[in-house]
Amino acid sequence: MIYLVTNQKSLFETNKHFSFATVAEVIEYFEDHSHVAFDTETTGFDPYLCQLLSAQFGDSKNQYVVDCSTVDICLFKKLLESKIIIMQNAKFDLKFLYRKKIVPINIYDTMLAERVLSTGIYNHRKALDYLVYRYCKKEMDKTIRGNIHKEGLSSAVIVYAANDVKYLHDIMRKQMIKIKEQDLYVALFLDNEYVKVLAYIEFSGFKLDISKWQLKMEEDNNNLLETRKDLDDWILNSNMEEFIKKDSQLDMFNPNANDPICGILWSSSKQVVKLFKKLGLNTEVKDDKTGKMRDSVDAKIVRPQINKSPELLEKYLKYKGYDKIVSTYGESFIRQINPETNKIHTQYTQIMNTGRLSCGGKNKITKEEYVNLQNIPRDDRTRSCFIASEGNVLIVADYSGQEQIVLANQSQDKDIINFYKKGLGDMHSFVASKIFPELADLDLKEIKSKHSEKRQVAKGAGFAINYGGTGYTIAENLSISIEQGDKVYEAYFDAFPGLKDHFKKVKAKTLKNGYILFNNFTKRKCYIDSFDEFKAKRKVTQENGFWVKYNKEKAIKSNEYIQELGPLVRKVFSWKGLLERNALNYPIQGTSADITKMAGVFMFRYLIEKDLLFKVFMPNVVHDEILLDCPKEIAETLAEALKASMEEAGKVFCKTVELTAVPVITDYWTH
DNA sequence: ATCTGTAGCGCC
């Protein structure tokens, strides 16, 4: 049954789809309920610029649609803050509730549950209509959605709105069966807790020093134009006619008509390739996806060859830098400043394949854009444009070596643990001492100062290996031979046998299970998409006599080899390689994400406990870094609380070597 | 004119 809760009954009296209820009746109905399904309809996406049209409370039997234009949502504050609230995509509704100072404590988000259950599976839809069909076998009509803004609370909208809460209990019940089966209860609990924090982060917003940003934009733009002119001039002075064309403006009064102009569009890699080839650069790289050679003017390809045309290439690299800054980190940030708060309120996505957050995006319907606050250039010039609210300071805290320490704990490698426990100093020097016998007896400080090249090799090797790289990768990165790369690789694992053993186990377990298990606390998993297909393909290559046949056909380059066996083998091995690399990396990256989420949860609880919500803000979070925007007077206390929250969360996952977090109190975003 | 894929590069 659908009930309407409104103070202008007369407007709706003719409608037969629903009855009426009072606020008291709604509250009374849910008195003996532990769970309340909740949803809102709004005039738009921005909680500062748009309003609540309706709020729906319900279960599978009854749905109450509250007309928010005549009934104050705050009358339901107690209900919302005391029950377990089931929502689909809670983050959206929470921001509108926060605006009313309503802060639900217990949340079950059906969308997050579905994300947790299907992490890693592509094309798994999580929109409500899909969930309703998947779990309740009911078709939902979403066509009216686009009209809500125009129609307001029409009868059709009321029925539609009621439907949005009708199935949530049922979906939750059925999801929970799977959650238990797949042992994902803690992962889901963490994400249900964290959605409150993430909504608060989006709600908080990040203040941008507009005039400083604009000044920076102007400088960058001037630099870009100047550099481009230099590049053009270089071409014009070079006599390379194929790159020079005539100004084609068909304007007889244009005095510049028919003047020679540069024919290269510098932001077109395709066009630049032609020039660089002429200048004798080697632009060939192996394509990661296809394995075939292709041309590239990637900075890391060009930089080592800068001596082939120093003047031009130096300018070109500069140009690329300015081009990136101007296009990606310019005007769009100004556009997204909210007129109500004067801050940037972007959007985050809560559960990626590794359990990390992502940030940014664009609403395809409304065309609203959201900037990515997780890849802001880290130089002071840029970051100092991000500031605290009026009268406040920022607290910036990040974990020291978060992923490294997570790996140390997960692998339980004795040497790595010993290194951290004893606080021996520089990790890369330590690795260098392990993989270069001649450095074994030296002091780590001496290695750092006197053997920086070997330290650099160690650094690159450790980094590559932790992400699943091999001797080949090390060789590529450090421009050494594959043999040397392999040597470093082997030396690394000889030095850390516990790590070698750990990686071996993790790979085997993943290929057996069909999912990557991140850690034993949340038990978060990334499922391997199309795992059955992979197994079937792999099985073919493991059958008796396959390799005999393969080698025979390969030797004569038969059609069968070229069209079937070759591609099959390549596919199986590249797929397996990818799975194994992911198996090594995801637990590190994903556990780190769990830790940072939990730290956010602890901090959020602290803010509620100390009645600091809406006084202390959380403007951003970047993987291993959490920011607060807080009144100066309490900054010291809050910095300690943030540090404590982060380290407490760390302890839950990292028991052997504990994580430390370092807070900095500052006027602008810095390290 | 609008869409899609790719190259390149910013961050952790």
Add this chain to the structure above:
DNA sequence: AAAGGGCGCTACAGAT
């Protein structure tokens, strides 16, 4: 046999 993980944004190129 392939060969470092995760993400999002922008401009260009090519297609429709």
